[in-house]
Amino acid sequence: MKIIVNGEALEPGAPTLAALLDDLGKGAAKVATSVNEAFVPKHQRTDHSLHDGDRVEIVAPRQGG
């Protein structure tokens, strides 16, 4: 399975969004997620299966104007 995470191609072993975050070391981090341009709330990450071609965005609090 190939997916795109924050613009970079990955072949994750993780079957779910929650597992992907754990593998990336962001399981406990303050982040928000979307898959294929749709918001995935924190409480749904464990049940959210990843599929070939998914585009995942993981964002954190950052500076803004």
Place this chain on the structure above:
Amino acid sequence: MPTFYGTEVTSRLMLGTAQYPSPAVLADAFRRSGAGIATVSVRREAGGDQAGQDFWALIRDLGVAVLPNTAGCYSVREALTTAQMARELFDTNWIKLEVIGHADTLQPDPFGLVEAAAQLAEDGFEVFPYCTEDMVLCERLVEVGCKVLMPWGAPIGTGLGLNNIYGLRSLRAHFPDIPLVVDAGLGLPSQAAHAMELGYDAVLLNTAVAKAGDPAAMAQAFGLAVEAGALAATADPMDARDMAAPSTPVFGKAML
């Protein structure tokens, strides 16, 4: 002090958190300005870094209200998803809604802005729309649920000040009960004071402070200017006139 969606804020100055030379300077700028609201964004972290987590710790320590934005969004869908991610990250229904329509001017896309504002308001968000001073657009935004309006002074990052004073004044007159914030384009404290003298409730700025040679001093200057302008607005300014009128009494002048 202005009240936004039922929350009275502690200052008329809303300050952005981007482009400062260092986190320490950012913190100092907030302390010296007395700003009560910090605007923030959601962005990717580079692989493995903790910049976002460190930034969040810094903002939390400032003890100010947080207003997340949808900066850089050009479509309604992008803005909606960004707003949803921001709500979860920052645990607030407040969202500074930006739907950009033009890359050169960063001016809002009024059609997308109204559409996004309507959907966000329906979804329980409390929308702070970054808009122009177009009165029809502002009426539409209020109709779909916006209880704050944030017209630009000038394009983001230009420092040009208040480009359309007539339009801003008209907006104030047309919406006497809606909190109005001049958002973007301010470069000098005098421009912020002018916005307040027009009867605006607050100003939102970032670049003018962050890119000043001494950001903390400039932040303090903006804080003072905003208070001076707001006080002047309550003091019933005199009417301007074309012809001179002596201030020193003519009566009693020695006949020399």
